[in-house]
Amino acid sequence: MNNAIVRLNPSQLLLLVFLFFIILGTIFLKLPFATTTQVTWTDALFTATSSMTVTGLAVVDTGTVYTLFGQLVILALIQIGGLGIMSFAVLIFMLLGKRIGFRERLLVQQSLNHTSIGGIIKLVKSLFIYSFTIELIAMCFLAITWVPEFGWGRGMYLSFFHSISAFNNAGLSLFPDNLMGYVGDPIINIVISSLFIIGGIGFTVLADIWYKRKFKKLSLHSKLMIVGTVVINAFAMLVIFVMEFHNPHTLGAMSEMSDKLWAAYFQATSPRTAGFNTIDIGNMHEATITFMLLLMFVGAGSGSTGGGIKLTTFLVIVLSVISFLKQKQQITIANRAIKETIIFRSLAISMISFLFIFLAVFILNITEPEPFLKLLFETVSAFGTVGLSMGITADLSNIGKIIIVFIMFLGKIGPLTFAFSLAKPRQEKIRYPSEDIMTG
Amino acid sequence: MNNAIVRLNPSQLLLLVFLFFIILGTIFLKLPFATTTQVTWTDALFTATSSMTVTGLAVVDTGTVYTLFGQLVILALIQIGGLGIMSFAVLIFMLLGKRIGFRERLLVQQSLNHTSIGGIIKLVKSLFIYSFTIELIAMCFLAITWVPEFGWGRGMYLSFFHSISAFNNAGLSLFPDNLMGYVGDPIINIVISSLFIIGGIGFTVLADIWYKRKFKKLSLHSKLMIVGTVVINAFAMLVIFVMEFHNPHTLGAMSEMSDKLWAAYFQATSPRTAGFNTIDIGNMHEATITFMLLLMFVGAGSGSTGGGIKLTTFLVIVLSVISFLKQKQQITIANRAIKETIIFRSLAISMISFLFIFLAVFILNITEPEPFLKLLFETVSAFGTVGLSMGITADLSNIGKIIIVFIMFLGKIGPLTFAFSLAKPRQEKIRYPSEDIMTG
Ligand SMILES: [K+]
Ligand SMILES: [K+]
Incomplete structure (x- = not known):
């Protein structure tokens, strides 16, 4: 039994x-004392998945349906999910001897021998301290x-809940209208967005900034x-x-220019995985919804609490396409070439994501009476573990809820699993001759 | 002047x-005698582009608004567009010395020295003869x-018009309801679908079958x-x-099982570029519409009259993703490895297509009052030069029409241009060191 667990690769372990x-x-x-009214098993599963994958889609109102106990369970899942993903991201790249993407001095190398269990524990410990410190300050x-x-x-409880929800990019709120009541509040806007941006940029980037200080010295x-x-x-x-x-339903209704600016700022930064909203998405x-589909699909940083295909994946694709159109042989950023495997991985991640989103939208269009765009929005939101909704989450059928549960799970587990898969290619004995195919 | 034309590469020439x-x-x-009622310049441009790119989207009813002269202009454009694309596909691959994708005996090599002007003329001549013969028989x-x-x-005129429209995958019909009046007619179903399948599979495939006869000997x-x-x-x-x-609006309304089967067959084969319809798409x-989006995006064969990213591009992507998930080092089909450049090109073509479709849908959602799905369907239909519509083409604003014109043009010109671009990589003097980036 113990042996079986050891033989699992990190991706399989993460999944389990x-x-x-x-x-x-x-x-x-x-449990009866977790909720104020009876919830179905499907709704409990949905809430647990939404919390653990830090998505934040809600089938019931978190603030009124769940008791303090229920809310603490949700918070615990968010914290485990968020930190779990961050730890595993670090861990997987360490196990692969990849040194988290940059080769110079770094937290990891300074404090430990990367493949030892002791080292991993130390690193995860520092990750935990860093997370809790930020959450406490916020x-x-x-x-x-x-x-x-x-x-x-x-x-204090509201501050505690929203700090954890924001840093881990969960996007769950105890207010029934999320943060719409604080659309023009500078403190809420700044603190919440700082939390999810810091949480979403990835631990390795913050560690890099912490140790290098100067922009020029940072890793690519x-x-x-x-x-x-x-820029985005x-x-x-x-x-x-x-x-x-x-x-007239969103910015047009606000009389103060500062409110409009805060709302635009907040709703621009939130879709790339955080999932809070200060204006009514529905x-x-x-056209704005269409644009937000792109933001949600792109998501935050690798090894962060965020989801989506990841910002670097998106940038690599954009740069690849530009280089491709310019007929360049190498794809370069800031005088650094990008390896072919990375380009290929980025494109494959995107295509796999498109495939899953397509399948889910297709099935949802069979099972749900809602219009196409709302279902597409819900699916992309789940896949990017964003949690924004055009207001249909609670009305989904049981099959619809299960599909969204599945997509949230895939969205959170997927890209990392694939990254790991690619890093350990199986050796094949037969090399086949290649032959041309006309494409495009 | 003459020199300037010679200096253009084939893609640029095709575009011009x-x-x-x-x-x-x-x-x-x-021209006044081309139409029975006045049409705007935008509508004339739309019709000309739709015909030349063999898309078949119609802003006005072809059968009643255009006179015989107008219809002959449309037919001429369809024939020029269809044959033009096929000739250019052959020509470009010949100029690149790629021998149209297979290395063995073939029409091209048997009859000519591939890079000579005389050879090209001979090849195009045989292409023309083959096309006209099929159209005449049909x-x-x-x-x-x-x-x-x-x-x-x-x-005879109806037969003449629809034969050309079908073989070139234009999908334009002289009936106001397209081919809905013939939903259960075996001859119309078989002849029209055979025409667009033959036209859509690509000249090189047909030439290969003609010369090799046996399936085993065919090129990959x-x-x-x-x-x-x-299979698809x-x-x-x-x-x-x-x-x-x-x-109840489509198959449910038909009492005969044979009608249902014919309708399903026809509407299954048509979206991959032909664009005829025997049932009401709107x-x-x-969910079916969602599925058809995929079919329209995939499209027909390379070097055929069809559009889309092309069936081979799609298959290469599907096989790449499967190999990727299985952690294989090589992507193989039928004991043949697929070159990395082809995989990369396929993925790039898809991403570029997604990008254009996204931009067009975004703009259309600003300019048009129609729901998202209808605009997405129209755009994918234009990009795949399919020509199916959920019934909004005529109601598009002028800006909307111009965008669809642009997308039809891009959809027809695009993939080939990109294929050519990739085949002639520019040599760069500086080789940059590579650096890892975390993705996904
Ligand atoms: K979220
Ligand atoms: K067509």
Whole structure:
């Protein structure tokens, strides 16, 4: 038995750990004192999966249907899911001797021998300390708004819950309208978005910044992530601001320019995996929704709490396509060539993601009466573990819920599993001759 | 001037030839005696582009709005577009010394020295003869149905028009409801579908069959195309039959089982570029529509009159993803390895296609009031030069029409241009060191 666990590769282990906690969470959430009203097994499974995969889609209102116990179970799942993914990302790359993507001095190498169990424990410990510290600091900031508004007990609890939910990119809120009540609140906007951006950029990038200090010395991966995050967020903010400016259901309803700007900023940064919302997603323009589909699909950073195909994957694809059109032989960023295996992996990840999304949307269109776009949005949101919805989550049929559960699970487990799979290619004895095929 | 034309590469030449005929066609279709009622310049441009790119989307009813002269202009554009693409596909691969994808005895090598102008002319001549012969034979078969129904003059003309439209995968019909009036007619079903399947499988495959006779001796490309076409058509027929069986607007309305089977067969084979319809697309289930999006995106064969990313591109992607998941080092089909450049090209073609479709859908969602799915369907239909519509083509705004014109043009020109681009990589002097990036 013990041997069987040892023989599993890290991806398989991750999958089993996730399954275990989802099942455990489902049972806990089904306990009579976890909820104020009876929830079905499907709804408990959905909530457990949504929490463990830090997606944040909700079939019932978290704040009223779940008791304090239920909410703490949800928080625990979020924290285990978020940290679990981050630890495993680090662990997998260490086991592969890849040194987390950059070759110079780094936390990992300084403090430990990478393949020893002791080293892994040390690293995970520092990851935990770093996460809890950030969550604690953020909680104090959030309390500035919520303690005066709700009193010490409730205010601190709200700050505690939302800090964990935001840092782990879960996007779950105790307010029935998520964060729409704080659309123009600078503290909530800044703290929550900082949390999910830090949580979403990936631990390795933060470690890199911490040890190197200067931008020029950073690894290619860190540079890409930082520049990419700033550019995509700024661009998304501009698009959403322009598209929604006159929409009477969203920005158009706000009289203050500062509210409009905060709302555009928040809704631009949130879809790449966080999943909080300060404006009503269901009432946005279909063109804005289309744009958000792209943001949700792209997602956050590798080895972060976020989902999606990952920002670096997207950037590699964009750069590959540009190089391809320019007929370049090498794909380069900042005077560094990108290896063919990475390009191929990025393209394969995207195609596999498209395939799963397509299949899920196809089945949902059979089982659900909702319009195509709402179902597509829900699926992409689940796959990117984003958690935004056009308001149909609670109305899904049981089959629909199970499909979304499956997609959330795949979305969280998938890309990492594939990355690991590719890193250990099976040796084949037969080399076949190659032959041309006309394509395109 | 002459020198400038010679210095163009084949892709650029193809682009200019297409632009030239589209502009010429627009002017012809705008002539007073080309139409029975006034059409706008945008509508004339749309019709000319739709014909030249053999897409078949129609903003006005071809049968009543265009006079005989107008219809002949449309037919001429279809024939030029269809043959032009086929000739250029052959030509480009010849110029590259690629011998159209298989290395053994073949039409090309037997009859000519591939890079000489004389050889090209000979090859194109045989292509023309083959096309016209097939069209003539099909016309006679169609006349069996239409001459008794409409008399000699009109019957022969209908047969002539639909034979050219079908072989070139244009999908334009002189009937206002396309071929819905012949949903259960065996002759129309068999002749029209044979025409667009033969036209869509690609000239090189047919030449290969003609010279080799035995399946085992065929090139990998031909084997893939034949098996792929049969499998995808059978699968699509099954899906459509099952999905639409009880739909009262489509198969559910038919009392005869034979009608249901013919309708499922026809609507399964048509979306991969032909674009004819015998049932009402706008009334199909959204799940079936979702499935048809995939068929339209995949399209027909390379170097055929069809569009889409091409069946081989799709198969290469599917096989790559399977090999990737199985951790294989080589991607193989029928004991032949597929070159990395082909895999990469297939993935790049798909990503570029996704990008264009995404941008077009995004803009259309701004300019058009129609629901998302109808706009997505229209765009994918245009990109795959399919021509099926959920009934919104005529209602598009002028901006919407221009975008669809642009997408039809790109859909027809694109993949080939990219194939050519990749075949002539620019040599770079600087080789950059490579560095890892975490993806997925
Ligand atoms: K989330
Ligand atoms: K067509």
